[in-house]
Amino acid sequence: MVRFLIAAPKEPQAKWIRSFRQIAPHIPLDVGYTSPYPDHVQCIMVWGKQGIDYSKFKNLKLIYSMGAGADHIVWDPSVSKKIPICRIVDPQMAFSMSNYIITAVLNYHRHWYDFIELKKVKQWKQYDYDERELRIGILGLGHLGMDAAKKLNILGHQVMGYSLSPKKTSFPTYSGHQLDAFLSQINVLVCTVPLTNKTKGLLGMELFKKFEEPTYLINVARGKIQKEKDILKAIDQGILTGACLDVFETEPLPSDSRLWNHHKIMITPHNASFSFPQEGVHQVLENFRRVHAGEPLLHQVHFNRMY
Ligand code: GLV
Numbered sequence: 427m428v429r430f431l432i433a434a435p436k437e438p439q440a441k442w443i444r445s446f447r448q449i450a451p452h453i454p455l456d457v458g459y460t461s462p463y464p465d466h467v468q469c470i471m472v473w474g475k476q477g478i479d480y481s482k483f484k485n486l487k488l489i490y491s492m493g494a495g496a497d498h499i500v501w502d503p504s505v506s507k508k509i510p511i512c513r514i515v516d517p518q519m520a521f522s523m524s525n526y527i528i529t530a531v532l533n534y535h536r537h538w539y540d541f542i543e544l545k546k547v548k549q550w551k552q553y554d555y556d557e558r559e560l561r562i563g564i565l566g567l568g569h570l571g572m573d574a575a576k577k578l579n580i581l582g583h584q585v586m587g588y589s590l591s592p593k594k595t596s597f598p599t600y601s602g603h604q605l606d607a608f609l610s611q612i613n614v615l616v617c618t619v620p621l622t623n624k625t626k627g628l629l630g631m632e633l634f635k636k637f638e639e640p641t642y643l644i645n646v647a648r649g650k651i652q653k654e655k656d657i658l659k660a661i662d663q664g665i666l667t668g669a670c671l672d673v674f675e676t677e678p679l680p681s682d683s684r685l686w687n688h689h690k691i692m693i694t695p696h697n698a699s700f701s702f703p704q705e706g707v708h709q710v711l712e713n714f715r716r717v718h719a720g721e722p723l724l725h726q727v728h729f730n731r732m733y
Contacts, residue, residue, distance in 0.1 A: 563612030
């Protein structure tokens with residue numbers, strides 16, 4: 427008998443269980459980090475760092491990240507390289523993410539945070555602005571980064587992108603060894619790269635020093651890609667004009683973090699976008715069918731590349 431397992435914190439677990447039971451009522455579903463029938467579990471849907479021991483599931487055929495990132499799976503030493511890993515790629519998730527990124531860029535550029543402060547003291551103050559001065563760099567042109575770049579471009583902003591492999595786009599892009607050239611062109615950096623061995627700690631002083639202009643940082647990817655001490659230092663030194671961070675080295679962000687009180691740092695609680703289980707469950711079931719049919723999988727994560 428085939429069983430599926432959902433291993434996730436309360437949220438998003440509840441929504442996924444509801445959707446799964448609605449869409450696939452015929453498949454027995456276990457919830458938690460183990461199953462009473464581990465040998466029957468053929469697919470695990472997982473979110474977050476759960477300390478799940480994958481090696482206990484002898485007949486596991488598929489591991490599914492319930493989100494866009496799969497770092498929580500590929501960094502887990504109990505995962506066998508032989509079991510395929512897939513992740514959710516969802517236009518609705520991209521829609522939400524792009525809306526967050528556009529909000530973050532414009533709130534910063536159009537002085538929204540200043541107006542919130544000025545309103546508190548009933549002060550009437552106008553700011554000068556010119557959207558044409560923005561040069562927004564999207565670091566990482568995967569599904570989410572590309573969607574945001576295209577939408578910012580359609581809105582009339584100057585956008586450029588960087589990705590490991592070259593991309594065909596209607597806006598300028600850089601790839602491979604051209605990271606420094608990309609960084610020298612921008613004054614807003616939006617990070618949408620996955621967490622890998624290569625990107626861990628990437629958003630630090632070494633990279634910030636490559637900016638030619640003071641730059642605003644938006645990180646919606648993973649907290650371990652940023653070095654928070656370096657972000658604070660770079661803001662102090664005027665290398666960064668501020669930051670909007672949705673992800674943190676430790677989540678939830680500890681209450682004694684200096685980031686909380688910094689007036690140039692906007693904080694959101696890993697909330698830029700999330701996966702929508704109705705779509706997610708369909709993707710899981712389709713890939714599970716493909717595993718059994720021996721067909722190529724959709725949105726498969728390459729173990730060594732880590733995304
Ligand atoms: C959210 O962080 C995701 O990876 O979906």
